[in-house]
Amino acid sequence: MKKRSNGEGASGWVTRNGKQYWRILISLGTDPLTGKTIRKAIYGKTQKEAKQKLKEFQKNNASSSDSSTxxxxxxxxxxxxxxxxxxxxxxxxxxxxxxxxxxxxxxxxxxxxxxxxxxxxxxxxxxxxxxxxxxxxxxxxxxxxxxxxxxxxTNKINNNPVDGIVYPKNYEVIQKKENYISESAQKELIKALRGDSLEGIILIGLLCGLRLGEAMALQEQDIDFANKIITVNKSVKYVWTGERNSNNQKIYENKVTVPKTQKSIRIIPLPTILVPILKAIIKKNKSNKLKYGDLYYDNNLIFCKEYGNYIDNKQPNRHLKSALKKAKITTDLHYHSLRHIFITNCISQDISLKTIMDWVGHADTKTTMMIYAEFNKDKNMKEYSKINAMFE
The missing domain is CATH 1.10.150 (DNA polymerase; domain 1)
Incomplete structure (x- = not known):
């Protein structure tokens, strides 16, 4: 018998009724009564013919005896x-x-x-x-x-049963979610954030368009005060380890990862307003490091707890909501909305699409263009007022 190919059993030339055939022996499982292996022989005048017959058999009969749920x-x-x-x-x-x-x-x-x-x-x-x-x-x-x-x-089944499933068409009107506040409201938000312990991380979202995980992963070496730039090259997420504790509760940890696309690794201008804020945060972190010594988690993070470990990823949203309320802004924003606002601000200032994409780390134009289109709807309506004015 010849060495089997992938998906074949033992194979080789045999003689039947005085003629030679290439035979492939395959296993169809175990007989539940005898416990013996059930085998089937596939014959062909040539190896190619036998393999083709095997392929057809597997297509029509594959896994019929498989009991996997x-x-x-x-x-x-x-x-x-x-x-x-x-x-x-x-x-x-x-x-x-x-x-x-x-x-x-x-x-x-x-x-x-x-x-x-x-x-x-x-x-x-x-x-x-x-x-x-x-x-x-x-x-x-x-x-x-x-x-x-x-x-x-893995030869359990032949076809994918999910292919062909249909869904009802949804004609319900989808309510548009507000993701933008005016320039004057943004200024009021910045005022309301003064003195807040998370002022820096919220402002870096608003003024630089960073994702929350990117902001939480920022380290001191990522800020170049001399050249006024921020390097974004990693992100952190609070994820399940796959393990559970004695109470069957999931065990989570902060995991640092590289961005999933090369475009997400980028350099962003550092806004002047952020310079003293970030310097004050870094100074405070260094003071805490000296204060707590070996008890300090030296991850070199910028936005961290008193002992140097990662902040709770829900805190920035809580502090943002509090600042919005303090500024009397009724629009319901979340941290990712700040990124949307940053992009819209860039568009309103006629910054090129390519530059915006570079700053926010978009791999393609689709997401940026959607925001661009939203902004231009309002802008175009205002432009049309010039036509109305001609006939008033």
Missing amino acids: LGSFCYNWLWNVKRQELKASTFEKWEGIYRNYILINKGLNDKKLVDIDTLYLQKITNSLLKNHTVSQVKTLNNILRSCFKYAIV
């Missing part, structure tokens, strides 16, 4: 395959979807992979849509699509 397969796929390639935050999201949508749903968890087809998943989808949004169900199905894709690679 979606729940067990998805669990092993998540923890042993996807965990290696997903960001920690993405893995936590996917693992949560597995627990909340698959594990507790017997129609998914206990169903054999080989028994799941598109129509079956469509019925599951329709049922879920009664109590969930289209977006939530699409997220689940996108994860299932990736899972079934791996099942195809």
Whole structure:
């Protein structure tokens, strides 16, 4: 017998009725009564013909005897395959979807992979849509699509049952979320932030367009006061480690990562207003380092707690809300809104699209152009007032 190829059993030339055939022996599982391996022989006049017949057989009969359930397969796929390639935050999201949508749903968890087809998943989808949004169900199905894709690679199934699922068209009017406040309101916000312990990190979002994780990861060496520039080359996220404590609660940690795109590594001008604020923060950090000695977490962070460790990633939003209230600004902003405001400010000052993209780290024009289009709607309406004025 010849060494087997990928997906084949033992193979070699055999004689049947005085003629030679290339035979491939494959295993179809175990007989539940005898415990013996069930084998099938595939014959061809040539190796090529036998392999083609094997391929056709696998296509038509693959995994018919496989007893893997979606729940067990998805669990092993998540923890042993996807965990290696997903960001920690993405893995936590996917693992949560597995627990909340698959594990507790017997129609998914206990169903054999080989028994799941598109129509079956469509019925599951329709049922879920009664109590969930289209977006939530699409997220689940996108994860299932990736899972079934791996099942195809491992010869568990032949086709991806997620392909072909349809969703209802949503004609509901989507309420536009306000992400901008006027220049005068921005100035009032800056006044309201004076003396706030998180003034610096909020202003760096407003005046430089940094993402929260990028701002939290900033270190002293990233600020060049002489040349008035900020280097952005990392980000931090508070993510699940994949472990649980004795009370079955998830254990989290701050994890520093490099940006997912090369464009996110960038240099941004340092606003003059931020110089004394950042210098005061750095001075205070150095004082705390001397004060606490070995108790100080020397991560060289700019925005940190008294002992040098990372701030709570929810705090900047809380302090922003407080400052908005103090400034009597009713628009409901969150930290990422500051980035939107920064981009809009750049557009209003006729800064080139390429420069804006470089400053905020956008890999393509799509996101920047969406904000640009929003800004221009108002600008264009104001321009049209010149036409109205001609006939008044």
